[in-house]
Amino acid sequence: QVHLVESGGGSVQAGESLRLSCRASGVDFSISSMAWFRQAPGKEREGLAAIYNKGGNTYYYDSVKGRVTISQDTAANTVYLQINRLKPEDTGMYYCGVEVDGMGTFVAWSFRPPKSTDFTHWGLGTQVTVSS
Secondary structure, three states, X not given: OOEEEEEOOEEXXXXXXXXXXXXXXXXXXXXXEEEEEEXXXXXXXXXXXXXXXXXXXXXXXXOOOOOEEEEEEHHHXXXXXXXXXXXXXXXXXXXXXXXXXXXXXXXXXXXXXXXHHHOOEEOOOEEEEEEO
């Protein structure tokens, strides 16, 4: 059974940084694709970054490019999201998703940004609150 657990969220001041973690179980991490999305109250879920764990290829959405870094620890089956220079508009619930066989999702990035529907399994999220 696929299980994702996000952690690392919290309440911070604008300008600070956070590193979110997403630990996966029940998957072959080495061939999966994973992504971070976030959702603010009253808004649609938006993509932040994605990674194909076979090789570590990454994708960053334009809205956060330059402020976030997605990385992997294959030994720990964990993907991280480093967010720098946090802004109040970064407030929201941050979710991690996984596609067990990540090749197809990775190939799709060549043509379009990853969609939330590309990832079959999701965690319960971790809350990030940024105050000014």
